[in-house]
Amino acid sequence: MAFRRRTKSYPLFSQEFVIHNHADIGFCLVLCVLIGLMFEVTAKTAFLFILPQYNVSVPTADSETVHYHYGPKDLVTILFYIFITIILHAVVQEYILDKISKRLHLSKVKHSKFNESGQLVVFHLSSVIWCFYVVVTEGYLTNPRSLWEDYPHVYLPWPGPPSLLHTSPRFLPLSLGNSTFMDCFSGLQEEIPRQLQYICLYLVHIAGAYLLNLSRLGLILLLLQYSTEFLFHMARLFYFADENNEKLFNAWAAVFGVTRLFILTLAVLAIGFGLARMENQAFDPEKGNFNTLFCRLCMLLLVCAAQAWLMWRFIHSQLRHWREYWNEQSAKRRVPPAPRLPARLIKRESGYHENGVVKAENGTSPRTKKLKSP
Template sequence: MAFRRRAKSHPLFSQEFLIHNHADIGFCLVLSVLIALMFEVTAKTAFLFILPQYNVSVPTADGELVQYHYGLKDLVTILFYIFIAIILHAVVQEYALDKINRRLHLSKVKHSKFNESGQLVAFHLTSVIWCLYVVVTEGYISNPQSLWENYPHVYLPYQVKFFYLCQLAYWLHALPELYFQKVRKEEIPRQLRCIALYLLHIAGAYLLNLTRLGLILLLLQYLAEFFFHMARLVYFTDENNEKLFNVWAVVFVVTRLFTLTLYILVIGFGLPRVESQALDPERGNFFSFLFNNILFRMSVLLLVCLFQASVMWRFIHFQLRRWREYWNEQSSRKRAAAAASTKQQTKLLKRDSGTFSSPPGFAFL
């Protein structure tokens, strides 16, 4: 399966060969795992790559409910879905973004930003729909108290665990994509910082058993990011159309307020209501034991508030710079229009005065 048409072949296992064929290599590895499912000898190993592990039967009033917890085998599953993400990245790039780029004829810098925003629009839209479906079906929105009730949430429903594994796989796949997409050196620090922040927050929510709160926060964050990258795509197609940036600004501020409110509600007021328990790491209540400590809880809230304040400060600085550039552009346009109007009037006056004046040699008469 070839994702790209190549004008020339490259030496086997060379750097250019790897860059141009990385999606095909990933597809072959995924296909090998799928073929392994067909044989009894290898099926058990193949399932480690495809399905979430550590399932536990939890007794309920209606019978038994199969749920999951995390462990080292999750790394194998994440590795498999990293290759899936690489393949999907190549499909979106080849069959959507490259075709649009050929029509737009963007510069090299805009071309790179257009590809970045195009990939993230597809990912954020998919994640928002998926995350919204999970939080609605699990009842986290209709019952906000479920965000902290019965903490720690050691056992996860299948769709919650699978969502987190796919999220970790996507942001881990973004690291080799910096090399495969030949991202400019100036852009690498910014993108690395963004990837690291997402991995830190998603892995933190997953390992600290704060998956319910993490789902709501991811939904808010991805919603704001979707509008931002959608606004960038529209701007690249029509530089005079900046209306979506205003929509993104409103959504961004609202999501920041909701994010801070949720942190205060869950960590500041919800988790302290959890009954004090003896320290038992095997049961998974180590962090609930810590959250019962007011000093630890207030330290977490302080870090969260400082981080949100820094994000808002950068946003305000960005908006002020954008408005300043907009007004400077408008004033320069007005000055240019006024200069053009004055120049036109001067030409008319010279033409009119030349019609009735004396010849140059008889100006003294």
């Protein structure tokens, strides 16, 4: 990873150079943006990378509240947060994961999975804390009707846009920069399709919730999903540390099914029933209103298909795990026990032993004495 002295150099702008120095490249770009804030000429351009640009001041009884909206300039902000996350990924890899993996002595495949789970544990933990803070402060848990009331939710308070806008780019480099890039370089191409499937699945759902102004519902669903993923990757880290430790996998299996049920229930409740009863059901992209029958059916179909696909993969992996376990147990039963060597028959001399000397029944030695010649 970055921030490490290397004895081997790679050609400039080659694939190996970018893979091994992507954190240093990102750090240089972030440093250029921060330096741009110091000068008046470049400060306006530098602020495009740091803060959301589409803000609206709403007057209140005490003061003004600033709300935000999305737009094309947010792509620049997303790019900046991608570089920030790449740097954080390199710091976690360098100072935490590499030191732990050296003590475990893992194989090449397990080492790649250990790094992936270690990075995603940090990401999911921070995302769970962030989403939970927004959900509690905005009162979405105490008032579930706020998930569909006053739709479209065009303007959001400050914690809202970063929670959805910045989780999507944060997930992308953590998976691509840590797993896909390094797996491509180390020859683990079989891991790349699986990682890309989950990356695309996350990005489609997050972008759909953000662009269709369903950010409140998206926050709740992300909180449930990230909590489950955090538990799974924690279980995998404990398994790499001790292969006999599988209790967290059992807890994750139970939580996984319950999470799928909660996500489907919330999606049907908010989209199928809540938005269907709203008066304003006209398609108006300028005002951010996508509350039509066709849009609702597409959203429900997407959520249900994703949850069904995840559940099918979960059941398939569990059945394969149980099949391998029972095959291993049956193979142990079929192995015949090691044959015992037959005891050798020892021909004992008549009499008994006394102090290591064979005695005859009458107490004399059974051995005949040689007569000396006169």
